[in-house]
Amino acid sequence: MTEFLYMGGYAFYVWTSIALAIVILLFNVISPSMKHGRNLRQATDLYLLNRNDSDDT
Amino acid sequence: MMKWLHTMASSAWFYRFSGRVIPWLMILFIALLLYGLYGGLVLAPADYQQGDAFRIIYVHVPAAWMSLFIYVVMAVYGFIALVWRIKLAEVLLISSAPVGAAFTFLALVTGSLWGKPMWGTWWSWDARLTSELLLLFLYFGVMGLYAAIEDKRTASKAVSILTLVGVVNIPIIHYSVTWWNTLHQGSTVSMTDKSSMHIDMLAPLLVMALAFKVYYGIALLLRTRTELIEREPNSKWLKAIIEEKIND
Amino acid sequence: MMQLSKLYLLVSSEFLTAFRNRHEALNPLLFFVLVCLLFPLGIGPSPVLLNTIAPGIIWCAALLAILMSLSNLFRTEYENGTLELMVLATHSLTVLVIIKLLAHWMLIVLPLILLTPFIASALGMSFDVQLTLLSTLLLGTPVLLLVGAVMATLTLVIPQNGMLLALLVLPLYVPVLIFGTSAVNATASGFSAAGPLYILATLCVLSLTLSPFAIVAALKTGVSQ
Numbered sequence: 001m002t003e004f005l006y007m008g009g010y011a012f013y014v015w016t017s018i019a020l021a022i023v024i025l026l027f028n029v030i031s032p033s034m035k036h037g038r039n040l041r042q043a044t045d046l047y048l049l050n051r052n053d054s055d056d057t
Numbered sequence: 058m059m060k061w062l063h064t065m066a067s068s069a070w071f072y073r074f075s076g077r078v079i080p081w082l083m084i085l086f087i088a089l090l091l092y093g094l095y096g097g098l099v100l101a102p103a104d105y106q107q108g109d110a111f112r113i114i115y116v117h118v119p120a121a122w123m124s125l126f127i128y129v130v131m132a133v134y135g136f137i138a139l140v141w142r143i144k145l146a147e148v149l150l151i152s153s154a155p156v157g158a159a160f161t162f163l164a165l166v167t168g169s170l171w172g173k174p175m176w177g178t179w180w181s182w183d184a185r186l187t188s189e190l191l192l193l194f195l196y197f198g199v200m201g202l203y204a205a206i207e208d209k210r211t212a213s214k215a216v217s218i219l220t221l222v223g224v225v226n227i228p229i230i231h232y233s234v235t236w237w238n239t240l241h242q243g244s245t246v247s248m249t250d251k252s253s254m255h256i257d258m259l260a261p262l263l264v265m266a267l268a269f270k271v272y273y274g275i276a277l278l279l280r281t282r283t284e285l286i287e288r289e290p291n292s293k294w295l296k297a298i299i300e301e302k303i304n305d
Numbered sequence: 306m307m308q309l310s311k312l313y314l315l316v317s318s319e320f321l322t323a324f325r326n327r328h329e330a331l332n333p334l335l336f337f338v339l340v341c342l343l344f345p346l347g348i349g350p351s352p353v354l355l356n357t358i359a360p361g362i363i364w365c366a367a368l369l370a371i372l373m374s375l376s377n378l379f380r381t382e383y384e385n386g387t388l389e390l391m392v393l394a395t396h397s398l399t400v401l402v403i404i405k406l407l408a409h410w411m412l413i414v415l416p417l418i419l420l421t422p423f424i425a426s427a428l429g430m431s432f433d434v435q436l437t438l439l440s441t442l443l444l445g446t447p448v449l450l451l452v453g454a455v456m457a458t459l460t461l462v463i464p465q466n467g468m469l470l471a472l473l474v475l476p477l478y479v480p481v482l483i484f485g486t487s488a489v490n491a492t493a494s495g496f497s498a499a500g501p502l503y504i505l506a507t508l509c510v511l512s513l514t515l516s517p518f519a520i521v522a523a524l525k526t527g528v529s530q
Contacts, residue, residue: 004099007110007112008108008109008110009108009109010109010110010174012095013110013113013170013171013173013224014098014110014112016170017113017116017117017166017167017171018094018098018116020116020142020163020166020167021116021163024159024162024163025272027159028156028159028276029275029276029279032276032279032282032283035283036279036282036283036286038285039283039286040286040299040302043286043290043295044299044302044303046290047296047299048225095509120375139522191475191479192476194472194476195476197472198469198472198473198476201473202459202469202473204464205460205464205466205469206463209464211526211527211529214526215459215462215523215526215527217475217518218455218522218526219459221458221519222452222455222519223476223477224476225477226476226477229480
């Protein structure tokens with residue numbers, strides 16, 4: 001196990017690369033998902049607003 | 058056939074389709090990723106010259122392949138958007154750009170992390186590294202141009218032209234190691250000839266490449282869904298989806 | 306194809322307008338000379354060092370000067386509305402674009418190239434190296450202008466487009482720069498510069514034939530907004 005983590009002395013380089021890859025991939029999934037949620041909420045609010053406005057008139 | 062293509066080009070169909078497909082793609086991606094990383098980090102034997110540092114290849118090379126692949130795909134979307142004026146192609150183009158930029162950045166940084174122990178330097182101004190850096194600027198240019206123009210349809214058309222003009226960089230990057238004497242090693246993996254890499258090392262690499270492609274699909278679908286909502290706030294399909302959500 | 310008389314009218318009007326605005330040409334020219342002068346002052350007057358980096362200095366300065374002149378390419382026409390008229394009314398927009406760029410090249414870039422021998426001599430370049438330098442500039446500056454014009458027309462609708470223009474143009478300028486300087490360096494080292502020169506010529510022909518269409522497409526996009 002320690003040999004695996006040690007990576008023949010190159011631990012810093014190999015594990016930083018893997019970690020960076022995971023972080024970047026996670027970011028590119030989480031960021032659009034959050035934006036999607038925000039956009040959908042905004043669109044829903046606008047829709048409800050317009051629907052209520054037309055109900056009043 | 059044309060009817061089928063036109064159905065696929067509609068935002069309504071795309072939004073619903075992507076919503077159903079994304080969970081399956083995620084499962085596929087995780088499976089491929091775990092298999093590839095296990096094969097690459099644990100199973101593959103250490104390299105004769107480079108020791109365990111060569112394992113960076115399992116993120117560096119797939120990321121680099123994706124950076125080129127995504128730009129070519131963007132150029133295809135751009136061509137479709139310009140010639141056939143299909144809005145979905147415009148959205149797919151601009152949604153791909155951040156993903157492509159991320160992969161290019163990843164390729165550059167992991168390459169740097171690999172270069173330091175192997176070549177003794179974080180960076181070199183040889184043909185392949187420089188042209189890959191230029192690719193990153195091309196991606197930033199696409200994103201910057203789109204963000205700077207207010208009207209989204211004009212912005213999409215401008216960005217399509219820009220992507221098509223910039224596609225000349227892709228063959229330069231790919232062939233840079235053949236045309237110039239570079240510090241970066243030449244090509245070892247080939248689609249036509251026998252690759253010069255041992256199968257135990259090659260197989261996880263191909264699995265990681267496939268995993269990254271699936272990931273591109275996931276990220277692209279997510280971003281496209283988001284952009285579609287932003288672009289067409291008053292459309293019928295969006296209102297139908299909101300009503301479904303409210304009535305849930 | 307246009308009649309010869311219409312063509313003559315187009316050419317003469319473009320050249321007349323460019324000539325009337327010749328003070329605009331002064332800016333990039335002055336910039337070019339200034340940059341080339343600053344380097345010996347900043348790096349130190351060692352002749353060997355200057356001789357080695359002279360091709361790079363001149364090429365970079367020329368590139369930046371051309372980049373500077375690009376933001377004003379269709380600026381006045383866009384702002385006073387004649388661009389829309391041009392796009393809508395011109396029989397062949399491609400020909401108009403080519404003529405405009407030709408006028409731009411002759412009035413802004415050609416003086417720059419004519420100044421190069423003086424600056425090159427000041428940096429200690431020998432005659433045969435200067436000859437190669439001039440050839441690379443003659444072949445390379447049209448590429449810079451044409452490709453830059455594509456980007457300039459794409460960013461026309463954006464008010465402060467200077468930085469974005471530089472970012473967009475950089476990936477496509479770098480190959481030209483590299484081939485230009487490698488040709489000159491080859492001559493300086495005593496090798497033949499034929500290889501890079503042929504590649505520059507290819508780039509020149511490619512951009513001459515393809516970029517007008519991209520420019521026209523970009524103009525139509527910008528005007529339709």
